[in-house]
Amino acid sequence: MAIITSKDLDLFYGEKQALNQINIEFYEKEITALIGPSGCGKSTFLRTLNRMNDLIPGVTINGEVQFNGQDIYGSSMDVVMLRKQMGMVFQQPNPFPFSIYDNVTYGLRLQQQTYTKEELDQIVEESLKAAAVWDDVKDKLNKSALSLSGGQQQRVCIARVLAVKPDVILLDEPTSALDPVSSGKIEEMLYDLKEDYTMIMVTHNMPQASRISDRTAFFLNGDLIEYAPTKEIFLNPKKIETENYITGKFG
């Protein structure tokens, strides 16, 4: 079932058009990979989904993005609510300079609902376990998150997102700043998270896209060129641009 639908989406940075009539549907409990050369608009597109582009001055968006049937750019949309339901993991690990424990509970502590210490403890443990970093940090939850390695920091950031229990997780090149071992661990973890979450991931790593994603969308110069199940894209692309990109003929 489609959980997010984008219809005729255009995005402009000032005068410059960065996205051109994007029509795409994302399905529940799947991993969708967005691929394409740098500057093709895939990260920009990802950021339209939780309205992070609102922070950049001079951005204009036309068209529609529906999330669970609701237009997220409609006037009745609560952006804060939307971002709680759509967690985001960034390219550079960006933990808060607080303890690991506080990092994971940060999104929760500011919600209406209050949690007891035991509930928080349990959420922290579950989230860190789900993010496959519990064994690394269980003895130093009160240490600064900044004392961890890049890969551990990124997994703590993922745990921080999981703790808020979003429906969708947006991942903007989550492993590109990490070494192969760390990125392998994160890849595995994302694959396991698929049971509970819908994930949309921007990546430059073709093998990664082919290993863990169910569907792949190929962007080029602000256009969505091809969108199909990952196997088809990688084994039997319909468009010549897709084939050229995947086989490394350009980009």
Added chain:
Amino acid sequence: MTPKKADRLATGILYGIAGIIVVILASLLLYILAQGLPHVSFKFLTTPSKSFQAGGGIGIQLFNSFYLLFITMLVSIPISLGAGIYLSEYAPNNWVTGLIRTAIEILSSLPSVVVGLFGFLLFVVKAQLGFSIISGALALTFFNLPLLTRNVEESLKAVHFTQREAGLALGLSRWETVTHVIIPEALPGILTGVILGAGRIFGEAAALIYTAGQSAPALDFTNWNPLSISSPLNIFRQAETLAVHIWKINSEGNMPDGPTVSAGASAVLILAVLLFNFLARFLGKRIHKKMTSA
């Protein structure tokens, strides 16, 4: 000249310049302390000053300096915090914001004498507050606000953009992101700026001569009713501060031991300002450490 030699030469010159600065500063400090410290005693720090006899202290002036500093901070910290947060987090990039920034810059370059005279006209005369702590505190706020606001703004801006993204993407509102993520991270910087500003205020004389007044009436330290004229807490009383006292002794002092009192008071003033600076560093580091590893 080979690049290596040129590099050595440049390094040497830079070391020389830095050395000159350190030497000037150190000799100034040592001179003032050597001149003044022998006259500083517990009695000197706690007894009131005398106008025509020898043996006066600086007790009331010292208290006035701290109290005035406290009142000034009470007024200027909330305002500069608000202004700094607005400029760093909310202000759109347009001509109004530009105007505010320019105004702050101009305000920060006003000579303190001008600020003092302006305060005299506005607070002492027009608002009929008279020579008082509140007049002095308001004048010092004018003097302090631009730097403090700039400091808050810079400290907040130094927090990386990805932290704002992280907060917002987690479903915090903008205000929650500012108050729970950005400000805690910027706190050591803000605090350092506040304490350094405090040091500047503590040593300020020109802005206070015509606002807080040049005499230190006797205070009754057992009277804590803030409305009583002899209460140290009263903000409507005249209050000569330490820096003003030093200026006064040297321009029109009538006491026979003027030079020694002035030297002692200067040493105390310098020590207090030094203390503020060390405190700023110490607390800044301490809080940063505490914040980042909870």
